[in-house]
Structures are given as structure tokens and as C-alpha cells.
Amino acid sequence: MRRLRLAIDWRQDIDEILELLGRSFRGHRAIVFSLEDAPGEGLTQTVEAYWVDKSIAAVSAPPSIIPQAIVHMDPLMGRVAEEGRQGKMFAGLTRDIEGFLRRDFENQHIKSFLSVPILANGSAWGSIAINDCVNERVWTDEERAAMEIVALALSDAIERSLSDYHVSEVIRAAMLQASLDAVIVVDESGKIVEFNPAAEKLFGWPKAEIVGRDVLETIIPHYYRKGFSNGGEYLAGRGAPMVGRRMETVTQNAAGEIVPIELTAMEVKVANRRIVIGSVRDLRDRLQAEEEIHRQREKLHQNEKMAAMGSLLAGVSHELNNPLAVVVAQSTLLHEFAPDAQTKVRAEKVRAAAERCGRIVKSFLSMVRLHPSAQAETDLNQVVRAALELTAYGARSNGILIDSDFAEGPLLVMADADHLTQVAANFLINSQHALAGVQHGQRSIRVRTYRAAGGSAGFSVEDNGPGVPEAIRDRIFESYFTTKPVGVGTGIGLSISKSIVERHEGRVRFEEVKPHGARFVVELPGIVSSGLHVAEGAAGSPGLRRALIIDDEPDVAASLSDILDLMGIRSDVASNWLAASEMLKAGRQPDIVFSDLRMPTVSGMSIYRQLLDEWPLLARRFVLVTGDLVGAKAEIEALPVSERPFMLEKPFSTLDIRGVLAAISDGAASH
Missing domain, CATH: 3.30.450.40 (GAF domain)
Known part of the structure; x- marks a missing residue:
């Protein structure tokens, strides 16, 4: 009892x-x-x-x-x-x-x-x-x-x-049925004796079909089966270390797919029988989530690096563009007043080199600016030339020959020139990386622009490197997929390029080059020129006779004044807003105002706002001169579109200044 x-x-x-x-x-x-x-x-x-x-x-x-x-x-x-x-x-x-x-x-x-x-x-x-x-x-x-x-x-x-x-x-049965994890019970011979609904979902086996079958021939991956004749031997051998532990491993479903899982196994004895109870959790969703978090973390890291690069380039460009502006302006003046032909040629070489430096700086800035795509008439020839200038040093320093073939005349498309330059530069850099490992023979990159059938326009970048293996060609435009060594590539260049081209309603494709090599081709809808370009030979702008230049850099202000003088526009120069405002209050009203963006006391945007309040007519003829549009972006875009000032980027050429003068004259005529 x-x-x-x-x-x-x-x-x-x-x-x-x-x-x-x-x-x-x-x-x-x-x-x-x-x-x-x-x-x-x-x-x-x-x-x-x-x-x-x-x-x-x-x-x-x-x-x-x-x-x-x-x-x-x-x-x-x-x-x-x-x-x-x-x-x-x-x-x-x-x-x-x-x-x-x-x-x-x-x-x-x-x-x-x-x-x-x-x-x-x-x-x-x-x-x-x-x-x-x-x-x-x-x-x-x-x-x-x-x-x-x-x-x-x-x-x-x-x-x-x-x-x-x-x-x-009742509780055990309900828990078994409701469990989100797959529960499998295997006896000492390796036969499956219990298989809950979550296990049916994970493995794809109906319970009625799998109960009584050997675990070795059903859910154990095929490459783990070698050396075992049945599930009992497997449990006593390779499966034994799994008992009493929580571990991550793999299993095989009814379709033969290998599935990552978390397994918790325990052994119990019932009526002198040894059985193993396994709780299995599908790790596919978790691993995909972890992979997505990793991708987002990498993307954030890349964005942070791009933002840091943008800040660095903005500071460097601001400091570099001031002396470049002086070099461009003075070489232009030297060319204009040269006493002999030899001096004119030398002045032109200096001016061309300085303008090239300026274009490279502008291109770098454009590639890191976080502004929405602003599409306008764009010459693909100029886009590709700008990309070649950006990447020329890398090609020359590695002994890579660049062969270019440009279509005759302007090759016009509606596009954001900065973004297309980024696409072309990325293809050129990828080709340079592909050729870096080539040890024998002439390494070369061929760049071509062309007009295609149906009125579209395009360009291609081709190299004679090792090419892209056929097995991965379908994945090269995926984000974060790269074949480059660690530290060389991020895997986002081609995906970003594809996204940019598709936003422009274009197409990008990869083509194999025989006997070896790779070619990337971009095609965009072509357009016919609207003819609204400022004539380079225009001497000046009617109605603009006197200018006010506000700049704390005397050499930059003097160079701008000298170029305006060539165009028949006299200039007053002030080093700050205090001196400029005294001129305005004294009645010395200019026809146009040029102001530097970054100055020690009052910024160019502050001067523009004051003109809007006190001299609104003069504010319509205000030009903001800067080598750093990145820093001014938020301030400029905060204004209504109709009130945004004209822009002149450093280093400026004669053509740039004429374009601004023509735009201001057209605006004044419309009012």
C-alpha cells in the first residue's frame, strides 16, 4: 500500500x-x-x-x-x-x-x-x-x-x-502538434516513429509516408551517409556527438535540398528501448535576415565612406579651385594679349591643362553629390571624355593603352551628365582592375561612342583581360556580388551603374570578347539638339555694363574682373559685404553681382538673401561663385525654384562666364 x-x-x-x-x-x-x-x-x-x-x-x-x-x-x-x-x-x-x-x-x-x-x-x-x-x-x-x-x-x-x-x-500531443519547430522521434534502429506537422512542412514528407522509414535514407544529407548501412549505425556513430547538444548543422528535405538547421537532440529510454528525440529549427529565414543585415551594414558603410569622401573632396576642391580659377583666367588673358604666336600656344597649353584639372575636380564632386537626377541635353562624347580624364592616371601608371573612337558631332541624349560620367568611369576602372593581373602581351582598353539603329545613342568599354566566367555572368549586376579580391571592390559598382542607366530609360549589357576579354555596352534614347546653346564666340551681353565682385581672394576677384573687362564689363571689387553694401548705398548700382560662396564674415547665400530683401531687382542678376556646391546644396534647394541664384563654378572658363551673362540677359529680357 x-x-x-x-x-x-x-x-x-x-x-x-x-x-x-x-x-x-x-x-x-x-x-x-x-x-x-x-x-x-x-x-x-x-x-x-x-x-x-x-x-x-x-x-x-x-x-x-x-x-x-x-x-x-x-x-x-x-x-x-x-x-x-x-x-x-x-x-x-x-x-x-x-x-x-x-x-x-x-x-x-x-x-x-x-x-x-x-x-x-x-x-x-x-x-x-x-x-x-x-x-x-x-x-x-x-x-x-x-x-x-x-x-x-x-x-x-x-x-x-x-x-x-x-x-x-493531451498536453504532450497538443505541444507536439502546435510546435513551430520540427520534432522527430527516432528509435534505436534508426526508424522514424514520430513526425509532427512542423516536420512535415520543413522536410516535405507526409507523416504517413515517412514514419517507419530509416532516418539515414530520408533526412540525413547524402554526403553524410557514407560508411553507414542504416540509421542505427549512424546514430551510434556520427549522430552520437549530437545527442545532448544544441548545434547548427544541415539536413535534407524530400526534394533533395540541403537545409541549414539548428538541432537539439536528447536520448531517453522507454521500456528498455533507446529513442532519440530531435527538435529541429529551420535557419533559412534567420540566415537570410542576417545576410540582409550584413548587406545593409555594408551599404551603410559604403554610404558613410562616400559621404566622408564627399566632405573631403568638397574641402579640397574649395581650396584647389581658387588657384585653378586664377590660372585659367590668367592663362586666358595671356593668350588674349600675347605678343607672339609662340606665347599664345604656351598660354593655351597652360589654360587647357588648368581647365582639365578643373573638370576632373568637378567630376569627382559630381559623383559624390547626393542630388536627384537632373536631366538635360547631354553629349555622350563629352561624358566619355570626362570619364577618361578621371581614370587616365590609373591607366597610364599601369601601362594600359587607351584606344578611343568617338562618333562625329554631338551625340545627344537627355541625361544627367554627372551620373553617366560615373557609369563610364566605373566601367573603365573595372577594366583596369581586370587587366591588373595580366602579365603578358599588350593590355588595352577600347572606348567607343556610336549612333545605333532607331535613333539611340550609346557607348562601350572593352578590354582584352580575362573576361567574365560564364557561370557568373548572370550575377555580375547583382548588388554586392564581386569577383575582385578583398579591399579592391565592393560589388556595388555595376548594380549602381545598371540602376542609373535604367533610370535614364536605357539598357546596359555585357558582351563576351573573343578570344578573351569583356565589353560593357550602354544604349540610351537619342534626341535632336534644341539649338538653345550659347554661342561661344559671343563677345558680351547687351545691357550689362558694370559688375560688382565680392570675394575675399584678391587674385580670384582680379582674374574675374579681367575676363569681364575683355567682354566690355567694368568691375568694382569688394573683399567683403560691408564694403559692397557701402557701394550700393552710395548709389553705385551695378548691372550684375558676383559673390563668392565661402567668406570669413558673411557668406554668399547671406548676401543673396539680403539683396532679395533690400534690392530685389539686383537679386535677379546675382551670381554665386563657388568651388563647393555640395555644401551649399541644402541652402539653395530650400529656396523656391524661381528665387534660386545663378551659379558659376570654379575654375571658370571664358565660356562659363559668357553662359552666365547670356542667361542673366535672357532673364532680364523676359521681365
Whole structure:
């Protein structure tokens, strides 16, 4: 009774309890019968557990199972079943009974029997019995009372077990069904014995098809199967280190795909059987999320580097453009007033070199500016020339020959020249990187612009390097896909280039070059010139006779003044706004105002705002002179489009100044 009260599961202790009970009663058999509803047979008395005295060979056979059909046919069995439901004891000698029970008891050599019903939850659950297989005996009142007490204790244990077991089973089944992780149970031979719905979803196997199959031939990746004939060997060998651990590994689904997983495996023993329970979590979503986070982190890092590069270039360009502006202006003046042809040629070379420096600085700035694409009539020939100037040093320093072939006349498209320059420069840099590893033969890059059928315009960049392997050609325009060594490429250049070209309604493609090499081609919709270009030979602008120049760099101001003087425009120069405002208040009203953007006291944008408030007519003829449009971008775009000032970027050429003067004259005429 004490053991039954303390037992967590009475079934685990019942064999020892029956032996203790049988020997205490000096019996030879002790049995626990239970009533079960067998399919097609009705209520059946089955053997739950039993003990026999093995010293008597005649009683070694197991007790009989009695189906409901026999109970209905045998009067004694019917009476015993009815009295059992009423809780009445059944005891006596085998020779005193008739029918099925007498024949069955005689076959089992039972001389005397004592059976007490077991009631659980108010109904008959079964019975517990003691048999004497040697002597006919009359059971004493003490023995009968002892058996009834044992039956009551067993009834309590069964009720507890039924309740706890039922609830536990329901909870376990619900948890198994609702688990988001795949749960697989494998026996010691490697056969799958449980497979929950999450496992069906992960592996693609229906439970009905996979239960009973070997784990080795179903969910273990094929390259892990070598050396094992079945799942049992695998679990004892390679699978053994997985038990009792949480680890990341791979599995194989019904389609043969390898799936990354997190596996938690544990081993338990049930009825002397060893089974392994595995909880499997699909890692594909997590790994994809981690990969996306990594890509976004890399993208943010690249953006930060670009922003830092932009700030650096803005500062460098501001400092560099001032002396470049002086060199360009003075070389232009030297060319204009040169006393002989040789001096004119030398002055022109200086001017051309300085203007080239200025264009390179402007191109670098344009590539790091974070402004939206502003499309205008753009000459693809000039775009490609600008890209060649940006990348020329790298090609020359590596001994790479550049061969260019430009279409005749302007090759016009509607585009953002800065962005297309970025595309062409990226192709040229990629070609230089591809040729860096070529050790033999002439390394060359061929650049071509052309007019295509249907009116489109295009350019191509071709190299005689190793080319692009066929296996990865479909991926070269993907973001962050690169074949370059670490530290050489980021994998975003071609994807950005493709995005830029597509925003311009164009197409970009890769072409293989025989016998080896690569060619990248860009085609854009072509346009016909609108003819709205300022004539380079225009001497000046009618109506503009006097200018006010505000600049803290005397050489820059003087150079601008000298060029304006050539165009018939006299200039007053002020080093700051205080001096300039005194001129305006004194009545010395200019026809046009040029002001530097960055000055120590008052900035060019502050001067422009003051002109808008006090001299609005003069503000319409205000020109902001700067070598750093990046810093002024936010301030300029904060103004309405109709109130934004004219811009003149340093270093400025004669043509740049004439263009600004013509624009101001056109604006004044429209008012």
C-alpha cells in the first residue's frame, strides 16, 4: 500500500508489488486484469500485469484473455462480471465452479482463487487476483480484507495515473502538434516513429509516408551517409556527438535540398528501448535576415565612406579651385594679349591643362553629390571624355593603352551628365582592375561612342583581360556580388551603374570578347539638339555694363574682373559685404553681382538673401561663385525654384562666364 501511494506510475512498480503480494499470501500466481474496449470484440478482460512462481513449471503459462462474447455465452461469467461491477469479491475452489472458468483454471492448474474488483472513477476498471496452484484452501477473513485493502490502494493509484496520464498525454500531443519547430522521434534502429506537422512542412514528407522509414535514407544529407548501412549505425556513430547538444548543422528535405538547421537532440529510454528525440529549427529565414543585415551594414558603410569622401573632396576642391580659377583666367588673358604666336600656344597649353584639372575636380564632386537626377541635353562624347580624364592616371601608371573612337558631332541624349560620367568611369576602372593581373602581351582598353539603329545613342568599354566566367555572368549586376579580391571592390559598382542607366530609360549589357576579354555596352534614347546653346564666340551681353565682385581672394576677384573687362564689363571689387553694401548705398548700382560662396564674415547665400530683401531687382542678376556646391546644396534647394541664384563654378572658363551673362540677359529680357 505504501509503494502504491508513493508510486509516480504504478505500472513501473506493479511487477514487484505482485510478487510481494503473491509470496505474502503463499500463492503461486498474482494477476492484475483490466477491462478494455477492443475493436470488434467489445469489452475484453486483458492481462495488465502478472507474477508466477517459476519454481512450479505447471503454472508458467500467462493468464487467459477473456473476450465479451464468452461472458455473454457463459452464465457464471455473466454473474461474475455483474457482481464485479457491483464491487463484490469472487473467491472459491476450482472444483466448485462450472463452465469456461473451470476449464480455464484447470488448464492453468489453479486449485483456489481470490479475485477483488478494482473500481476507478466510479466504474469497473478490472480486478486483482491471487491463485493457489498447489492446495485447495479456504480464504480467511483477514486474507479477504487484505486483498480488498490492496485493491482500494491500487484503485487510488490507477485514478491518479488515469488523470495525470491523460492530461499529460493531451498536453504532450497538443505541444507536439502546435510546435513551430520540427520534432522527430527516432528509435534505436534508426526508424522514424514520430513526425509532427512542423516536420512535415520543413522536410516535405507526409507523416504517413515517412514514419517507419530509416532516418539515414530520408533526412540525413547524402554526403553524410557514407560508411553507414542504416540509421542505427549512424546514430551510434556520427549522430552520437549530437545527442545532448544544441548545434547548427544541415539536413535534407524530400526534394533533395540541403537545409541549414539548428538541432537539439536528447536520448531517453522507454521500456528498455533507446529513442532519440530531435527538435529541429529551420535557419533559412534567420540566415537570410542576417545576410540582409550584413548587406545593409555594408551599404551603410559604403554610404558613410562616400559621404566622408564627399566632405573631403568638397574641402579640397574649395581650396584647389581658387588657384585653378586664377590660372585659367590668367592663362586666358595671356593668350588674349600675347605678343607672339609662340606665347599664345604656351598660354593655351597652360589654360587647357588648368581647365582639365578643373573638370576632373568637378567630376569627382559630381559623383559624390547626393542630388536627384537632373536631366538635360547631354553629349555622350563629352561624358566619355570626362570619364577618361578621371581614370587616365590609373591607366597610364599601369601601362594600359587607351584606344578611343568617338562618333562625329554631338551625340545627344537627355541625361544627367554627372551620373553617366560615373557609369563610364566605373566601367573603365573595372577594366583596369581586370587587366591588373595580366602579365603578358599588350593590355588595352577600347572606348567607343556610336549612333545605333532607331535613333539611340550609346557607348562601350572593352578590354582584352580575362573576361567574365560564364557561370557568373548572370550575377555580375547583382548588388554586392564581386569577383575582385578583398579591399579592391565592393560589388556595388555595376548594380549602381545598371540602376542609373535604367533610370535614364536605357539598357546596359555585357558582351563576351573573343578570344578573351569583356565589353560593357550602354544604349540610351537619342534626341535632336534644341539649338538653345550659347554661342561661344559671343563677345558680351547687351545691357550689362558694370559688375560688382565680392570675394575675399584678391587674385580670384582680379582674374574675374579681367575676363569681364575683355567682354566690355567694368568691375568694382569688394573683399567683403560691408564694403559692397557701402557701394550700393552710395548709389553705385551695378548691372550684375558676383559673390563668392565661402567668406570669413558673411557668406554668399547671406548676401543673396539680403539683396532679395533690400534690392530685389539686383537679386535677379546675382551670381554665386563657388568651388563647393555640395555644401551649399541644402541652402539653395530650400529656396523656391524661381528665387534660386545663378551659379558659376570654379575654375571658370571664358565660356562659363559668357553662359552666365547670356542667361542673366535672357532673364532680364523676359521681365
